[in-house]
Amino acid sequence: MITLVKRRGSYYFLAVTLATLYLYSQSANITTSVFSIAVTFAMPLALAAMVGIMCERTGIVNIGIEGTLLLSSFVAFYVAIAAKSILIGFVAAMATGVAMSLLLALMSVTWKMDQIIAGTILNILATGLTSFFYIQGNMLPSMFKQKPIPGLSNLPFFGDVLFKHGLLMYLGFVVIITLYYGLFHTPWGLRTRSVGEHPSSADTAGVSVSRMRYVNVAVAGAIGGLCGSYLVLELVGSWNRGFTAGKGFTALALMIFGRWNPMGALAAAMFFGLAQAGANQLMINGTVNIPPQFVGILPYVMTIIVLAISAGKVRPPAAEGQPYEKGQS
């Protein structure tokens, strides 16, 4: 079963690679720019999916990612303006993400609340706070600028696509790769996964289930803060109501599609980013003439399709959503 999915994944990869090679041979410039834009679309989704992976691998369902992104991007924006420093804005956004996560952990680990309700509370909280405090007509003092990485950025194709971005994008890649190795090759990852799959096994092996859950959910919040910061301080540069536009929910779909694996979710996010960047390019070229609203719908339609395809074929961490009671096995 798993090998089958893996094989299917490599078919996708092969198909995308071949298509890319073909397009590149047709028009190197446009292909490169589409991919480069795709990466900027994909990164926030991928990071948001990392938030989900961190939480669910440890057994906590987090449907409050959207709220975490919304509030942390909001804080990033206004703190950066107030402090006249995007760096301070970034730090404040991370702190906001952690705070939101700790609230989730408090509700779901300590109070053993229903985790769907806990996540919904985060979303409502974020929507309420940001709508209430939103003031129009502010400008960021600056943004995280493109910093090409010396040497690597001169590579053909990959240089432009991967190595000509801002600091937060690079940080994002570091986070995803670290998370991948962390989850599957370190003691921390083994313990995290055991807590998410079968918490009493972890407990009887001397691993504290609630501590693992608290720490991981908090780190997930920090990643959410990074994601919010990236959106507002590096990608867009302004903030308006409903700024995150459902990315936190799309991320949940990508997490599932990527089978709770950071690399899988990154690939899924890249696929999404490409589809959107490609559609944008087609519109700019005038190859197709469809109202932009339809292009705007694309991510959501794809979410539905992706979930329909992967539904029933994936296996979530067994203990997700269940509060752990010590001594009950």
Next chain:
Amino acid sequence: MSALLEITGVSKQYPGVLANDNISLSVSAGEVVALLGENGAGKSTLLKAVFGLVKPDSGEIKIGGEPIIFGDTAGIISRGVGMVHQHFQLVPVMTVAENIILGDEPKSGLFINMKAARAEIIALSTRYGLEVDPDAVIEDLPVGMQQRVEILKALRKDVKLLILDEPTAVLTPQEIDELLSVVRNLAKSGVGIVLITHKLHEVMAVADRVVVLRGGKLIGTTSPKETDEAGLAQMMVGRSVVLQVNRTEAKRGGVVLEVKGMQVRDDRKILSVKGVDLALHKGEILGIAGVEGNGQREFVEAICGMRHREAGEVIINGVATKNMDPHGAHEAGISHIPEDREKHGLVSSYSIADNLILNQFDQEPFAKGWIRNLAEISKNAIAMVAKFDIRTPSPSNTASSLSGGNKQKVVVARELSEDLPVLIAAQPTRGVDVGSIEFIHNQLLSARDRGAAVLLVSAELDEILSLSDRIAVMSGGKIVAIVDSKGADRNYIGRLMAGLDK
């Protein structure tokens, strides 16, 4: 030499039950102490307290002379306490190696050193003669193998005190013998061992000392030299127990249930029942003996409508049936005591009263049209609780509040209440204490004497031998032999189970 484990005056109150009542106990190095008691006598609670998983209300637990701290399981493990839990504490989707190293992983830099882990596990398994494949995934392994992993996990840190909580409940006779010899060797090498079990002959075979709990109290301490199995059973239950089933000659009637050429796939879509023919007669108990995982579960589930059959026929009272759902199977006259009572036998969050009528909730007198008749349901529950000796403060308590043996009695009571022509009992006494086993066995026999056709599936060869009129041995998804139980040779059947004889 001071005691390895010293328990002084430990009490633990759960809502409605005093699980441990002022228990004192000590275990020294090199000694095997058997802890005996009925389900719900408080054994598991006591040992969880030793492991820091349950906080006693009062009393003190010392390991190696030092008191333990509640919640400090890692600290307790590092003091040389290993525990093999009754419900395996293994992560099903992970490998043997990952499960064994969990909590104390060999590292190189930041990463887990899988190579070192594998080497360590192979060394460990050769040292104790418990062979495992470090890279096998737990959920693909048979229970006996999982148990081995669980034991290796406990033995990994130079254990001084090893606690085994019903380690033989799911093992074959051969595996049990192996395990008991491992236990003896460990004791010889100076490890103190606490063994919880329901099987009295195991106690007689390995224990140096036997401690009996009943209703949360320590009833007494004895040793195999001073008593026999009947004596132990009496101490446990508080009355004398008939260990040998008193079985009369079966009055065999015509064929009630006939299975022809049945093929069934298991959860992983692998064909696990490979063409089974079987005829079950009125008024007999047909026992299916076999090592678990040889298709018995899938076979039973296919008959009871819980699993689709690929091929073959199920004929009930001469009528061929199609693939059915469990309701259809019940309508066709099959009552079923499922193997996994928690999952398929009970709705844990429902009351005992409701669980007792799950199979007839929509029928008179328990319902009139759309309306449930609560008075009848409760009347039935009171009668059943009395008749089947289900120990509960009230039938309106949830099923989850019952101990294992009493849960099983609820399932048995419900399935026998209708008097259907076919009764399929899968592992009916698994994890059940002697008192309840005696009771359930008698119920199965009286169902037979009433004229029901009873199919008994059990991993306990002794149970099969003592109850069945005929014995079918299942191995590799096939019935390899059907023998009359009169004069059946235990060793011969054991060899057939292991797939040695053809």
